[in-house]
Amino acid sequence: xxxxxxxxxxxxxxxxxxxxxxxxxxxxxxxxxxxxxxxxxxxxxxxxxxxxxxxxxxxxxxxxxxxxxxxxxxxxxxxxxxxxxxxxxxxxxxxxxxxxxxxxxxxxxxxxxxxxxxxxxxxxxxxxxxxxxxxxxxxxxxxxxxxxxxxxxxxxxxxxxxxxxxxxxxxxxxxxxxxxxxxxxxxxxxxxxxxxxxxxxxxxxxxxxxxxxxxxxxxxxxxxxxxxxxxxxxxxxxxxxxxxxxxxxxxxxxxxxxxxxxxxxxxxxxxxxxxxxxxxxxxxxxxxxxxxxxxxxxxxxxxxxxxxxxxxxxxxxxxxxxxxxxxxxxxxxxxxxxx
Amino acid sequence: xxxxxxxxxxxxxxxxxxxxxxxxxxxxxxxxxxxxxxxxxxxxxxxxxxxxxxxxxxxxxxxxxxxxxxxxxxxxxxxxxxxxxxxxxxxxxxxxxxxxxxxxxxxxxxxxxxxxxxxxxxxxxxxxxxxxxxxxxxxxxxxxxxxxxxxxxxxxxxxxxxxxxxxxxxxxxxxxxxxxxxxxxxxxxxxxxxxxxxxxxxxxxxxxxxxxxxxxxxxxxxxxxxxxxxxxxxxxxxxxxxxxxxxxxxxxxxxxxxxxxxxxxxxxxxxxxxxxxxxxxxxxxxxxxxxxxxxxxxxxxxxxxxxxxxxxxxxxxxxxxxxxxxxxxxxxxxxxxxxxxxxxxxxxxxxxxxxxxxxxxxxxxxxxxxxxxxxxxxxxxxxxxxxxxxxxxxxxxxxxxxxxxxxxxxxxxxxxxxxxxxxxxxxxxxxxxxxxxxxxxxxxxxxxxxxxxxxxxxxxxxxxxxxxxxxxxxxxxxxxxxxxxxxxxxxxxxxxxxxxxxxxxxxxxxxxxxxxxxxxxxxxxxxxxxxxxxxxxxxxxxxxxxxxxxxxxxxxxxxxxxxxxxxxxxxxxxxxxxxxxxxxxxxxxxxxxxxxxxxxxxxxxxxxxxxxxxxxxxxxxxxxxxxxxxxx
Numbered sequence: 016x017x018x019x020x021x022x023x024x025x026x027x028x029x030x031x032x033x034x035x036x037x038x039x040x041x042x043x044x045x046x047x048x049x050x051x052x053x054x055x056x057x058x059x060x061x062x063x064x065x066x067x068x069x070x071x072x073x074x075x076x077x078x079x080x081x082x083x084x085x086x087x088x089x090x091x092x093x094x095x096x097x098x099x100x101x102x103x104x105x106x107x108x109x110x111x112x113x114x115x116x117x118x119x120x121x122x123x124x125x126x127x128x129x130x131x132x133x134x135x136x137x138x139x140x141x142x143x144x145x146x147x148x149x150x151x152x153x154x155x156x157x158x159x160x161x162x163x164x165x166x167x168x169x170x171x172x173x174x175x176x177x178x179x180x181x182x183x184x185x186x187x188x189x190x191x192x193x194x195x196x197x198x199x200x201x202x203x204x205x206x207x208x209x210x211x212x213x214x215x216x217x218x219x220x221x222x223x224x225x226x227x228x229x230x231x232x233x234x235x236x237x238x239x240x241x242x243x244x245x246x247x248x249x250x251x252x253x254x255x256x257x258x259x260x261x262x263x264x265x266x267x268x269x270x271x272x273x274x275x276x277x278x279x280x281x282x283x284x285x286x287x288x289x290x291x292x293x294x295x296x297x298x299x300x301x302x303x304x305x306x307x308x309x310x311x312x313x314x315x316x317x318x319x320x321x322x323x324x325x326x327x328x329x330x331x332x333x334x335x336x337x338x339x340x341x342x343x344x345x346x347x348x349x350x351x352x353x354x
Numbered sequence: 355x356x357x358x359x360x361x362x363x364x365x366x367x368x369x370x371x372x373x374x375x376x377x378x379x380x381x382x383x384x385x386x387x388x389x390x391x392x393x394x395x396x397x398x399x400x401x402x403x404x405x406x407x408x409x410x411x412x413x414x415x416x417x418x419x420x421x422x423x424x425x426x427x428x429x430x431x432x433x434x435x436x437x438x439x440x441x442x443x444x445x446x447x448x449x450x451x452x453x454x455x456x457x458x459x460x461x462x463x464x465x466x467x468x469x470x471x472x473x474x475x476x477x478x479x480x481x482x483x484x485x486x487x488x489x490x491x492x493x494x495x496x497x498x499x500x501x502x503x504x505x506x507x508x509x510x511x512x513x514x515x516x517x518x519x520x521x522x523x524x525x526x527x528x529x530x531x532x533x534x535x536x537x538x539x540x541x542x543x544x545x546x547x548x549x550x551x552x553x554x555x556x557x558x559x560x561x562x563x564x565x566x567x568x569x570x571x572x573x574x575x576x577x578x579x580x581x582x583x584x585x586x587x588x589x590x591x592x593x594x595x596x597x598x599x600x601x602x603x604x605x606x607x608x609x610x611x612x613x614x615x616x617x618x619x620x621x622x623x624x625x626x627x628x629x630x631x632x633x634x635x636x637x638x639x640x641x642x643x644x645x646x647x648x649x650x651x652x653x654x655x656x657x658x659x660x661x662x663x664x665x666x667x668x669x670x671x672x673x674x675x676x677x678x679x680x681x682x683x684x685x686x687x688x689x690x691x692x693x694x695x696x697x698x699x700x701x702x703x704x705x706x707x708x709x710x711x712x713x714x715x716x717x718x719x720x721x722x723x724x725x726x727x728x729x730x731x732x733x734x735x736x737x738x739x740x741x742x743x744x745x746x747x748x749x750x751x752x753x754x755x756x757x758x759x760x761x762x763x764x765x766x767x768x769x770x771x772x773x774x775x776x777x778x779x780x781x782x783x784x785x786x787x788x789x790x791x792x793x794x795x796x797x798x799x800x801x802x803x804x805x806x807x808x809x810x811x812x813x814x815x816x817x818x819x820x821x822x823x824x825x826x827x828x829x830x831x832x833x834x835x836x837x838x839x840x841x842x843x844x845x846x847x848x849x850x851x852x853x854x855x856x857x858x859x860x861x862x863x864x865x866x867x868x869x870x871x872x873x874x875x876x877x878x879x880x881x882x883x884x885x886x887x888x889x890x891x892x893x894x895x896x897x898x899x900x901x902x903x904x905x906x907x908x909x910x911x912x913x914x915x916x917x918x919x920x921x922x923x924x925x926x927x928x929x930x931x932x933x934x935x936x937x938x939x940x941x942x943x944x945x946x947x948x949x950x951x952x953x954x955x956x957x958x959x960x961x962x963x964x965x966x967x968x969x970x971x972x973x974x975x976x977x978x979x980x981x982x983x984x985x986x
Contacts (some may be wrong), residue, residue: 058918059963060612076922085561085922087612088964107612111563120563128615129659145659146615187659276830320830325920345921 044117045077047100051305051314051352052093053328055344061090061104062344066314066328068307073328073341078102078111081118086111093351094133096140096155103130103142110142112158122158127151134173134180136199141180143170145187150180152202164202166195172261174217174225176243179205183214183227194227194241208246211237215259220286221267228261228272238272238284238291253291255279260349265308274301274315281315297335302326303348312338316347392457392491395678395688395719398728399750399764400488401797401816403427403852405481408897412906412933412950415520415528415975417549417577418473418503420952421481424908424931426869426893427850428483428501431886432471432961434573434608435555435968436526439471443485443499444820445846445875445887450497450770450791456504456597458628458645461495463668463696463709466773472603472622473503474547476518476530477581480504485850486818487768487795490732490748493692493713497768497793497822498846505583505597507543511536514981520948522973525552525574534981542584550576553608557966558958561611570966572617575605591634599626610964618655618662624648640677646670666700668774676715688717688732696774703778711771712737726754738771744792758803762816765796776826776838785838793822793844808858819847844884846875867895882920886962888913890926904935917963927959935977944979 051066053073063086064075078086088106095101099121102111110124110133128146135141140153149163150170169187173180178199184191194214196206211229218226225241236253238261256278262271267286273295274281280295281304302318313331317324326345330338405425413421419439423430431448432439440448449466452459460468482502489496511534518530527550534543553573559566579601586594606619628645647670655662676690693712700707713736720729729751736743750764772788799816824840852869870892875884883889890913897906909930914923933950949972956970 058921060917060922062921079922082563084563084565085612085964087561088610104612106614107610108615109613123563123613125613126615128657147658345919 043081044119045081046116047118048115049353051350053343053347053350054090054093056089056346056348058345060085060088062086064343073343075344077118082120092132096135101133103133105130124153124158124160126160131171132173134175136175141173143173143182145169150182164197167191167193172216174219176219181217181225183217185213185215206246208241210239210248211250216261218261218263220263226270228258230257230259232257251291260303262306264306264311271306274304281313297331302346305350305352308352309354316349318346396491396730398730398752399762401485401799403483410475410481413475414518415973416475418470418475421475422470424910426891426910427485427871433965434570436551436553436575437471437608438469440467441470445873445884446498449773452492452496452500454500454502456628463670463698464666464774466495472577474579476547477545478503479506486797487766487820488748489746489768490734490766494769494771497770507541507583507585509536509541510538517978520973520975523971524555539587544582546580548578555968555971557968559611559966560958561964570608572606573608577603593632595630597628608965611966612964616655616657620651620653622651638677638679643674645672664701668698671695684721686719690715698774702780707774707778710739728752743790760801763798767794772826783835783837788826788838789824789840791822791824791826793820795820810856813853815851817849821845843878845878846873848873861901863899865897869893883916885918886915888915902937906933924960924963927957929957930954946977949974
């Protein structure tokens with residue numbers, strides 16, 4: 016009886032998916048090619064949700080419904096390459112690979128201790144991993160770990176620019192204030208740049224400068240601009256909280272940061288600005304956010320710890336006004352847009 | 355009185371091999387437990403279920419977690435077979451269920467729980483499960499209920515001994531040895547157990563692509579222990595009872611199914627001692643009890659990032675004095691003073707932490723002249739360090755409506771003091787300002803008993819509720835650090851039913867036990883069912899007994915369970931097991947061979963999310979009893 020009920024629900028959920036494909040192997044599938052993939056960190060298990068801009072709706076539990084299993088503990092981030100989406104499962108020492116058009120599981124890359132973020136360079140992937148203070152190197156064709164590069168403590172954000180991999184060493188549970196620069200031809204560190212304490216996320220602007228947001232837990236938060244040729248660092252201090260999210264718009268001239276526990280909201284700063292703004296662009300208690308590259312709308316993630324409040328995504332227009340709310344799963348922290 | 359009848363849930367396996375010599379409703383009086391039993395005195399109106407001695411015997415070669423998992427009214431959550439296990443009653447949490455050994459609360463000062471995975475069933479002679487709170491009688495932590503683990507020791511039974519040896523799947527070995535000398539004025543029993551297992555059990559990894567069957571790595575363990583119980587009749591009216599229990603465990607923690615590179619393990623050991631002086635005088639009686647519990651634990655997780663290296667040592671000293679004064683045949687009053695001192699040293703706390711809990715208890719019992727009505731009430735006032743706790747009380751009564759049918763009810767106010775982990779964790783994460791959780795509980799039920807002409811039937815039906823205010827949970831504060839707060843309000847309510855049937859035909863006895871539990875235990879703000887509390891649970895057990903065989907089949911059903919914050923559910927499952935025993939007659943000895951098959955239908959299930967549980971597994975062993983008396 017229970018099995019019949021589950022089967023009926025399963026089928027019902029499959030039909031509810033907007034882009035259902037009748038494949039040669041029947042089974043549910045979900046197309047992730049366009050829209051926003053939302054990363055829900057989870058408590059027991061992480062999950063992905065998807066925002067479809069055409070239907071203006073969010074679908075939850077995609078991995079579980081398509082593949083009939085949990086993705087793992089604490090989904091930290093996602094990355095894409097070719098036909099695949101890579102789910103970095105921070106609590107289960109692995110990266111799960113799914114097909115972008117069907118969401119079906121393709122492979123599991125295990126053995127990466129506490130993985131955080133991933134970037135790709137051609138058919139090679141790089142995953143920052145806290146356990147052994149390293150970046151794992153993955154062959155994306157075979158889905159195998161081929162090696163590792165030692166970096167600083169708590170490697171977090173990654174950025175590839177001009178054949179170099181920039182790794183933000185956030186300190187993990189200790190402290191660090193460096194960016195490791197790795198030459199991808201030799202997989203060796205060519206430079207270690209000192210920035211503010213606890214660098215987290217990296218973005219590239221239109222002038223080819225690299226920005227990193229530093230939480231500065233024991234000191235002060237800051238945005239550091241790095242010239243990738245001279246490695247010169249310009250620091251913009253952020254007062255009042257410890258920032259750890261950083262995004263940039265598609266025109267690459269406006270930075271968005273904040274939007275995490277402890278921040279008064281999501282801040283917006285022009286890359287040419289001399290000082291950080293004092294007031295947030297969007298006020299509120301957020302856990303993360305994602306910027307829509309086509310229209311610069313802000314998709315803010317709300318994850319209150321009050322047991323009463325549900326976790327959700329709130330869509331804001333370019334004036335910072337709320338448009339709509341969508342229900343997500345537990346602890347959504349951001350995601351990636353595909354247009 | 356009712357307690358004794360309720361304990362007649364099963365027959366004792368007669369030592370002489372002829373059950374016809376005992377009557378079916380052989381009321382197994384709660385054998386003179388080693389320590390004077392408050393439970394026995396104050397049971398009227400309480401929901402009490404005794405786990406029969408034959409069930410305990412069947413589970414003798416396992417840990418207590420396996421035995422209690424088969425009881426439908428107890429929720430056991432385990433990290434794999436033989437691993438760390440917690441128990442909870444009435445849909446509440448493990449730190450709200452007290453587990454008493456000979457009347458001493460074993461709940462940890464640090465986290466309020468008892469790891470029943472390390473208690474060997476071989477060290478327990480009698481188990482009574484009392485659902486519903488009883489803070490007034492048993493103090494802090496008894497909100498959901500109390501599980502009483504007792505040792506029994508009788509006088510005048512001569513020498514006896516038993517040996518238990520078994521081997522099982524995945525490298526399991528279990529050895530138990532017991533020797534008892536029981537004289538006219540002195541009795542002592544000593545027992546020893548040793549078990550180890552490679553525990554590389556097969557399980558289905560449902561959280562991995564393709565759901566393959568894998569072997570558990572990093573779950574091996576080794577446990578050993580010693581226990582002695584001694585009783586002395588110093589005079590004809592004074593008895594001294596001394597118990598000692600020491601144990602040493604090493605166990606590794608299984609890894610979650612989603613994947614992990616961690617290989618944590620821990621070493622833990624404890625020494626527990628109690629001494630009690632029971633005195634009967636002409637107009638009153640009194641007893642004085644002292645206990646000292648010492649627990650050590652070293653936990654290691656070699657993970658370079660989340661790695662932990664922690665050491666803990668807790669010491670609890672307890673002193674209690676009670677006096678019972680029968681005012682007449684109908685009324686008895688009782689007064690007591692109780693003091694406990696807890697000390698903990700931990701790498702997770704800054705400095706030594708102490709807590710003193712003196713309390714005063716008053717009790718009153720009434721029994722009508724025709725014994726139709728029995729009632730009790732009790733009051734407890736506890737002081738925690740220097741703060742006065744709210745008064746807790748309990749009232750219960752039972753009434754014999756017609757022959758064999760009792761109506762019973764009880765109401766109580768209960769509490770739980772915060773654990774040291776909640777108060778002092780890691781220099782600033784704990785919250786020393788936490789207040790105790792507290793709440794009310796109540797129950798109404800009927801018990802029916804019928805026994806005649808070789809047929810035996812008991813049925814119990816009850817409805818209950820428990821509410822808890824100021825339920826402590828860990829919440830993140832605005833800086834992202836987590837801290838415990840008295841936040842939640844929880845209401846648990848439901849109904850339970852249990853039926854036992856037995857029929858004797860000539861030398862054969864056929865029996866059936868049925869039980870079901872419905873629990874709606876919700877957070878009052880979100881209205882969501884609490885995590886890990888199934889709405890429905892049930893079990894059925896069929897047993898057959900002949901002069902030389904004993905066969906028991908148990909089938910449990912556990913309903914769907916919610917995960918935290920509406921993040922999903924763990925599926926419902928059914929779990930079944932069989933155990934068989936054959937007695938072999940030898941001159942002067944009783945030898946029996948037993949076999950048990952657990953998870954006989956090879957079901958994959960999760961007790962705690964993301965931890966695989968063993969597929970079908972076996973255990974084969976022998977039991978040898980020598981001596982003068984009927985030893986179970």
